[in-house]
Amino acid sequence: xxxxxxxxxxxxxxxxxxxxxxxxxxxxxxxxxxxxxxxxxxxxxxxxxxxxxxxxxxxxxxxxxxxxxxxxxxxxxxxxxxxxxxxxxxxxxxxxxxxxxxxxxxxxxxxxxxxxxxxxxxxxxxxxxxxxxxxxxxxxxxxxxxxxxxxxxxxxxxxxxxxxxxxxxxxxxxxxxxxxxxxxxxxxxxxxxxxxxxxxxxxxxxxxxxxxxxxxxxxxxxxxxxxxxxxxxxxxxxxxxxxxxxxxxxxxxxxxxxxxxxxxxxxxxxxxxxxxxxxxxxxxxxxxxxxxxxxxxxxxxx
Numbered sequence: 001x002x003x004x005x006x007x008x009x010x011x012x013x014x015x016x017x018x019x020x021x022x023x024x025x026x027x028x029x030x031x032x033x034x035x036x037x038x039x040x041x042x043x044x045x046x047x048x049x050x051x052x053x054x055x056x057x058x059x060x061x062x063x064x065x066x067x068x069x070x071x072x073x074x075x076x077x078x079x080x081x082x083x084x085x086x087x088x089x090x091x092x093x094x095x096x097x098x099x100x101x102x103x104x105x106x107x108x109x110x111x112x113x114x115x116x117x118x119x120x121x122x123x124x125x126x127x128x129x130x131x132x133x134x135x136x137x138x139x140x141x142x143x144x145x146x147x148x149x150x151x152x153x154x155x156x157x158x159x160x161x162x163x164x165x166x167x168x169x170x171x172x173x174x175x176x177x178x179x180x181x182x183x184x185x186x187x188x189x190x191x192x193x194x195x196x197x198x199x200x201x202x203x204x205x206x207x208x209x210x211x212x213x214x215x216x217x218x219x220x221x222x223x224x225x226x227x228x229x230x231x232x233x234x235x236x237x238x239x240x241x242x243x244x245x246x247x248x249x250x251x252x253x254x255x256x257x258x259x260x261x262x263x264x265x266x267x268x269x270x271x272x273x274x275x276x277x278x279x280x281x282x283x284x285x286x287x288x289x290x291x292x293x294x295x296x297x298x299x300x301x302x
Contacts, residue, residue, distance in 0.1 A: 008049040013075055015042035016054065020064060020072040073156060080139040081280045097126040098286050102147040104131040105223045106273045109242060109301050110163065111147070122289050133195070133221050138278050144287045145277035147294075150195060151268070158279045163299035164272040167199070167262060168244035170253040172233045179236075179256040182207035189235030191226050194219035199238060202269040203262060242301040273299075 018028035019039060029036045047054050054068040064072065102111055107129065118127070135154065136143040152159050171179070175188060186209060190200045204211055216235070220226040223240060230237030231252055239247065247253040255261075275294050282288050 008046050012042045012046040012049070014079070015039055016046055016068075016071070017075050017079055019043060019055070019062070020068060020075070023062060023064070025062065077156070077278065077280070080278060083139055084280065096124055096286055097128060098290050099128045099130070099142055099144045100146070100290065101130045101132050101136050101141070101143045103133065103149045103273060105149065105240070106147050106162075107131050109240075110273070110299050114297065118290065118293050121293060122286060125286050125290070127290070135276065138281075144281050144284070145275060145291060148274050148276050149193075149271060150274060151271055152274050154274070154276050157276045158282065160275045160295055162273045162275050162294060162297070164267075164270050165240055166265070166270050167203070167238035168241060168248075168255055168259055169203070169236060169257055169261065170230055170239045170244055170247065171236045171256055172231070173251075173254050174233060175236065176254045176256045182209045182257060182261075185209060185236055186211070189216040189218055191229050191235045191237040192217050192219045193223070193226065193238075194221055196271060199271065202265070203238070206262065206265050206269070207257075 015028065015032065018031050019025060022028050022031070025036045025039045025043075029039045032039065043054065050067075050071075052067045053065050054071070055062045056065060111129075115127070115129075119125070130143070132141075132146075133149075135148050136146055138144075138146075147162065148154070149165065152161060169185075171188070178184060178187070182204075185204065185207075192200050200217065201211060218229065218235060220229065223243065226237050227239055227243055227247070229235065230239065231247070236256075237253075239253070244253070244255070244259075248255060248259070275291065277287070277291070282291060
């Protein structure tokens with residue numbers, strides 16, 4: 001027994017959780033319906049128990065120490081697990097419900113045509129699909145798992161690549177007349193995704209184009225908005241393969257440097273759609289079943 005780690009009082013961790021989120025003793029006290037002095041006492045108890053300093057007081061504000069930042073991730077995950085467990089065991093109608101959030105593009109292009117086959121595998125599941133661009137707060141938004149566009153950089157979650165999303169450089173025929181080499185791209189407005197600050201920089205570096213400080217760019221929340229802006233001649237866009245092929249076939253857009261000019265990019269520089277969820281959610285059978293089904297699919301645009 002002597003080697004077993006003794007955990008600090010749960011109430012002290014609950015108070016720490018509130019203070020870490022609010023970065024304020026007073027706001028944490030308001031949330032917990034106690035006095036700031038009571039909050040301060042619980043934080044001191046936790047610091048004494050752990051023998052580490054968790055907050056630095058600077059005037060009326062506080063800042064988390066490195067230890068507090070590290071601890072806050074685990075405490076957040078722990079309380080999310082508590083909440084999830086309570087919901088699952090006390091709400092019978094909730095036990096078979098699966099709340100899936102997906103990128104709007106992935107939901108439309110990939111997921112919706114296949115959902116009927118999942119219902120055949122787990123007919124009793126109550127599947128709820130929402131579409132949000134940003135990664136959800138799984139506890140607050142009551143989401144079991146999410147399909148997110150990006151580069152898989154969510155280390156605090158279980159994260160699996162479902163399908164890469166390579167891009168094709170596209171523009172109108174009028175702009176194409178002014179592009180004869182990769183360096184010419186720097187003369188135009190580059191249409192980008194707000195969620196990726198390095199998509200165009202990675203591409204320009206791969207093409208050997210020296211980037212100019214203050215280069216013109218416009219960021220979009222959705223692939224659909226970027227596609228429309230590209231068609232309207234606002235600039236040079238980066239389209240997903242399925243969209244680009246449709247527009248190249250119809251003549252609405254052209255690929256000024258060729259369809260396959262980006263084919264040799266490093267895999268880590270190519271964005272994709274990732275299945276993301278808190279690791280503890282996989283303990284729920286229905287969630288694990290959907291997770292397995294999503295991982296096992298051969299994803300292609302139908």
